[in-house]
Amino acid sequence: xxxxxxxTFVELFLKLDRRIIYTLVVLAVAVPLLIPIGxxxxxxxxxQSIYDKIESLPEGSNILLAADFDPASQPELYPxxxxxxxxxxxxxxKLLIVVLWINGPNLVAQAIDELRKExxxxxxxxxxxxxxFQVGGTIVIMSMGNDISKTFPKDHYGNATSPMPxxxxxxxLKDTDYMVMxxxxxxxxxxxxxxxxKFNIPVGAGVTAVIAPQYYPYxxxxxxxxxxxxxxxxAEYEKLIGKPGKATSAMDSQSAVHALIFFAIILxxxxxxxxxxxxxxxxxxxx
Amino acid sequence: xxxxxxxxxxxxxxVLGMVMFIREFVPAKIAQSLYxxxxxxxxxxxxxxxxxxxxxxxxxxxxxxxxxxxxxxxSVLTLVAYTQILLLGxxxxxxxxxxxxxxxxxxxxxxxxxMFATLAFFIASAAFRAFRARTWEALxxxxxxxxxxxxxxxxxxxxLPKLGFLAEWIMNNPNMxxxxxxTLGVALAQIAISVRIIFGIERTYMGGGD
Amino acid sequence: MxxxxxxxxxxxxNLAPWQQAMRDVLTGPLMVTIGIWIAAGLTLCMFSFxxxxxxxxxxxxxxxxxxxxxxxxxxxxxxYIKPKLIxxxxxxxxxxxxxxxxxxxxxxxxxxxxxxxxxxxxxVPGKGWVSRITFAFLIGGGTGIGLPLVVSNLFLPQFSAxxxxxxxxxxxxxxxxxxxxxxxxxxxxxxxxxxFFFSVEHRGFVGGFSRVGIYFLMISFxxxxxxxxxxxxxxxxxxxxxxxxxxxxxxxxxxxxxLIHGG
Numbered sequence: 001x002x003x004x005x006x007x008t009f010v011e012l013f014l015k016l017d018r019r020i021i022y023t024l025v026v027l028a029v030a031v032p033l034l035i036p037i038g039x040x041x042x043x044x045x046x047x048q049s050i051y052d053k054i055e056s057l058p059e060g061s062n063i064l065l066a067a068d069f070d071p072a073s074q075p076e077l078y079p080x081x082x083x084x085x086x087x088x089x090x091x092x093x094k095l096l097i098v099v100l101w102i103n104g105p106n107l108v109a110q111a112i113d114e115l116r117k118e119x120x121x122x123x124x125x126x127x128x129x130x131x132x133f134q135v136g137g138t139i140v141i142m143s144m145g146n147d148i149s150k151t152f153p154k155d156h157y158g159n160a161t162s163p164m165p166x167x168x169x170x171x172x173l174k175d176t177d178y179m180v181m182x183x184x185x186x187x188x189x190x191x192x193x194x195x196x197x198k199f200n201i202p203v204g205a206g207v208t209a210v211i212a213p214q215y216y217p218y219x220x221x222x223x224x225x226x227x228x229x230x231x232x233x234x235a236e237y238e239k240l241i242g243k244p245g246k247a248t249s250a251m252d253s254q255s256a257v258h259a260l261i262f263f264a265i266i267l268x269x270x271x272x273x274x275x276x277x278x279x280x281x282x283x284x285x286x287x
Numbered sequence: 288x289x290x291x292x293x294x295x296x297x298x299x300x301x302v303l304g305m306v307m308f309i310r311e312f313v314p315a316k317i318a319q320s321l322y323x324x325x326x327x328x329x330x331x332x333x334x335x336x337x338x339x340x341x342x343x344x345x346x347x348x349x350x351x352x353x354x355x356x357x358x359x360x361x362s363v364l365t366l367v368a369y370t371q372i373l374l375l376g377x378x379x380x381x382x383x384x385x386x387x388x389x390x391x392x393x394x395x396x397x398x399x400x401x402m403f404a405t406l407a408f409f410i411a412s413a414a415f416r417a418f419r420a421r422t423w424e425a426l427x428x429x430x431x432x433x434x435x436x437x438x439x440x441x442x443x444x445x446x447l448p449k450l451g452f453l454a455e456w457i458m459n460n461p462n463m464x465x466x467x468x469x470t471l472g473v474a475l476a477q478i479a480i481s482v483r484i485i486f487g488i489e490r491t492y493m494g495g496g497d
Numbered sequence: 498m499x500x501x502x503x504x505x506x507x508x509x510x511n512l513a514p515w516q517q518a519m520r521d522v523l524t525g526p527l528m529v530t531i532g533i534w535i536a537a538g539l540t541l542c543m544f545s546f547x548x549x550x551x552x553x554x555x556x557x558x559x560x561x562x563x564x565x566x567x568x569x570x571x572x573x574x575x576x577y578i579k580p581k582l583i584x585x586x587x588x589x590x591x592x593x594x595x596x597x598x599x600x601x602x603x604x605x606x607x608x609x610x611x612x613x614x615x616x617x618x619x620x621v622p623g624k625g626w627v628s629r630i631t632f633a634f635l636i637g638g639g640t641g642i643g644l645p646l647v648v649s650n651l652f653l654p655q656f657s658a659x660x661x662x663x664x665x666x667x668x669x670x671x672x673x674x675x676x677x678x679x680x681x682x683x684x685x686x687x688x689x690x691x692x693f694f695f696s697v698e699h700r701g702f703v704g705g706f707s708r709v710g711i712y713f714l715m716i717s718f719x720x721x722x723x724x725x726x727x728x729x730x731x732x733x734x735x736x737x738x739x740x741x742x743x744x745x746x747x748x749x750x751x752x753x754x755x756l757i758h759g760g
Contacts, residue, residue: 018412022547025411029730029737039441042451071399075735076728102337102569103399105576106381106391113383133576136333142326142642151330153580153600157382160598189651193643197650209728213721216463217470220682221658230724231731232439250734255442257411257730262437264415265429272419296629300637307641325638328609332635334577335613337569342620344566361559368563369570376571384512384520387571393532394539395568398561400736401543407733408547410726424715431719436726457720460678464685465717467659468710471686472693474652481644484636492636493629494619 010271010278021264028260032252041251046219047236050204050226051087053178059092061177062170064201066191069184070103073208077182079234079247080206081111084180087241089119093177094166095128098152100140100187105133105156124157125164132156137187141194145173179203183211192223206233297487304485345369431457530748537744540736582610659686685713 054063065084069077088095097112099105112130116122124130131152134140143151148171149161161167169175179201181191188205196203202225205215209230218224228237231254234247307325310318348362356362376387420426437443438454483489512520522528542557584591584600586607593599612634618627662679664672691703692710 016415018408021412021415022408025408025733026737029734030741033734033738033741039445041441042444044455071396072403073728073732074396074400075404075738076731102572103395103565105572106383106388106568107396109383109388110392133572134330135337135573135577136330138639138643139326139329139333142322143330146323146326150327152576153584154576156576158380158575160593160600163598193646193650197654198646209724209731210721212724213458213462213717214466214470216458217467217655217658220459220463220467220662221654223654230727231734232727246735246738250731250738251441253734253737254727254730255440257407257733258436258440258726259442261411261414261726262433264411265418265433268415268418269420269429292626292629296633299630300633300640303634303637304641304644307638308644311642311645322642325642328612329635329638331581331606331609332613332616332631334573334581335610335616335631337573337577338613339616339619341566341570341573342617344562346620358555361555364556365559365563365566368560369567372564372567373570376567377574379519380516381568381571381575384516384523386523387568389523389528389532390564391568393536395561395564397536397540397736397739398543398557399565400732401540402561404729404732404736405544405547407729410729414722414726424711427712427715428719428722431716432722433719435720435723439723439727454723457716460681461685461713461716462720464682465689465710465713467655467682467686468689468693468713469717470655471652471659471690474647474655477647478644478652481640481647484640485644492632494625494632 010274013271014268014275024260025257028256029253032256033249036249036252039252039255041232041235041239041248043236043239044233046227046229047233047240048226050084050180050206050228051237051240053202053204053225054084054087054091054093054180057091057093057177061093062175063088063093063095064173064176064179065095065097066100066179066181066183066187067097067104067108068100068187069107069182069208070101071107073184074107075246075250076208076231076234077184077206078107078111079231079245080228080237081108081182082114082245083234083237083241083243083247084182084206084228085111085115086118086243087237089115089122089127090241092127094170096148096166096170097128097130098140098144099131099133100137100190101184102133102135109156124155125159126166129161129164129166130156131161138190138194141173141190145195145199147171148173173201174199176201180206182206184208185211188215192218197223204228206237296493297490301485301487304481308485431461533744533748537740537748540740544736582606659683684709689713 057063065081065088067077067081085095097108099108108130112128122128131148132155134152136143140151149164149167152161155161155164173195176199179191179196181188181203183191183205184207188207188211191203195201203223204226205218205224206228207215207230209232212227212229212233215224215227215229219227228234231247231250235244235251238245238248303325306321310321345366348365351362352359352366372387372390375385375390379385379387381387418429418432420429434450435454435457438450438452443454444451480489484492539557539560542553545551546554580600585603588594588600588602591600612631615627615631619625659682662682664675664679667673667676688706688710690710692707692714
């Protein structure tokens with residue numbers, strides 16, 4: 001009798017209503033947002049090396065930032081964009097920003113707007129230029145190897161790029177001292193094959209967590225010098241620049257949901273095993 | 288006509304492919320000009336591919352409305368949404384402080400971001416239901432998945448500092464090794480397909496029909 | 498009509514007074530509040546799909562399609578059609594015409610434009626074949642350029658990094674670990690490649706190799722699984738942050754508190 005009741009509990013657990021799981025997920029996100037613990041975030045070497053590179057370049061170095069993503073990955077890559085851009089602004093590097101994803105440009109425009117409130121002296125055309133989107137993918141990259149201002153005749157705001165002071169010393173891909181690419185898809189592979197390898201440009205990759213594992217071979221081969229992976233990576237970068245933001249505040253929730261799924265999977269596996277053992281025992285008893 | 292329809296495209300791809308390939312190994316100025324010319328032209332051409340994609344989308348929804356397919360009201364919504372944001376954008380611009388930017392921020396961003404956020408629920412539920420160690424291979428997947436999942440968030444490192452190190456090791460060694468294998472495989476496949484395209488064996492880019 | 502054409506074709510360097518006024522209204526508190534309520538409503542519409550497919554979700558889905566394509570078309574207009582097609586052919590339309598910033602006349606654009614227009618012929622029944630010429634041009638030339646680049650910038654660096662990583666001289670524990678890791682890399686990559694060679698029968702020696710390859714792949718899939726969970730959860734956190742703080746926090750609780758405070 002007792003064994004039977006036990007079995008139903010195991011079965012019940014394994015057939016747990018999905019709405020209960022959904023509710024638990026929401027709670028695991030929401031509660032830590034309301035009551036943050038602030039678990040320490042360790043900086044991984046992959047993120048540190050991108051920070052170190054930007055830090056070590058002499059003031060006024062040419063940095064190219066590719067923001068190849070759209071709102072689908074905004075929660076992960078927008079905090080990364082903000083943190084990396086702020087670091088570049090503080091170090092007074094020259095910055096060109098391009099977008100290969102059609103639905104992305106306004107996110108970058110928003111980030112620039114936000115940043116300019118804090119750094120009003122940061123001048124478009126001199127310190128940075130937001131070149132916006134251009135259609136063509138790999139062809140855009142190849143064309144930037146020839147002439148950046150011809151590839152982007154007007155910047156995102158409609159200004160001609162060729163007379164800009166920043167373009168004078170930064171009009172070909174090979175003028176780039178360092179590149180950071182923020183990627184949500186395979187455009188990162190294009191940059192490596194058609195751009196950075198061809199012109200020997202050191203590059204760091206900030207990527208969504210989904211594609212992060214694919215970037216480790218590039219890292220080991222020295223084709224990229226670092227990886228900022230997902231929201232966790234963004235939180236690490238926020239820590240490095242000493243300005244905790246959205247990514248940092250999300251980390252407790254991230255921990256909670258991961259822990260929830262972790263224990264759910266382990267319990268489900270244990271219970272499934274119990275079920276198998278019980279069924280076998282029953283079958284044996286029946287014989 | 289038959290030549291123009293069938294043989295000419297294959298011939299053009301072969302000649303251009305060979306020329307562009309050989310050009311890579313010719314240090315003459317003409318090689319660079321050829322490259323720049325091709326890139327400049329292609330940049331203009333690919334824009335039309337995008338226009339084609341948009342026209343196809345509109346065409347599909349207009350047809351649905353015309354035929355009054357059940358639920359065609361939704362297609363009307365798509366067409367109205369498309370037209371208004373495009374017209375507003377053309378007349379008033381797209382930068383911060385325009386109706387286009389406003390709609391981008393408050394309509395487009397929340398919708399697209401939420402669409403992908405819903406997957407969190409499904410993946411959690413699916414992991415609970417289907418992620419079982421039924422075979423040794425599945426066990427390898429499960430153990431690696433669990434270690435990386437918990438080792439990559441602060442709570443994992445707080446409970447067991449070695450977890451972070453272990454997750455890092457998996458990422459940099461076995462994961463990287465397998466990814467390397469896949470990357471090499473993909474590169475080899477790309478090389479093979481390139482050769483097939485240049486020699487006219489691979490012609491799927493020509494599309495169907497006659 | 499001319500006036501409209503002028504507005505359509507001009508870039509916006511400095512904001513005109515009406516543009517500034519529009520900007521002030523649209524970034525002002527009222528429109529931001531309205532925006533946040535709309536964004537919250539649409540977020541809930543999209544989330545309603547996790548319960549089941551329903552008209553609210555479909556409303557959001559189709560609205561999204563239209564807005565997405567419309568925004569994309571707008572970006573095309575400003576980044577491509579105007580500066581790359583119209584200005585080079587009719588430079589007088591460029592508001593910067595006559596200044597050093599103006600676009601220069603470039604009649605050559607007409608040839609790729611015609612090639613591009615061939616793609617659109619796919620929409621004309623019976624004339625779709627014309628687009629093959631364009632695709633042959635793009636894909637033929639692109640392949641010719643890409644082939645040596647894939648070899649030299651993808652295959653060779655990845656291959657040599659697999660082989661050269663092995664430090665054969667072991668003098669201490671650190672090198673021993675390094676050697677072990679690089680052997681893991683070498684055999685992992687090799688066995689996965691063997692696994693992918695479907696043309697060879699997976700038996701005997703090859704079979705053993707490909708079985709090891711499967712385990713490497715499984716560990717890699719596991720890592721990808723962990724990271725995919727991370728990604729999806731991050732997106733969910735982003736949306737819940739918005740709903741909790743920007744909407745409920747600022748717009749509902751914040752305003753309610755202000756009301757009580759004011760009263």
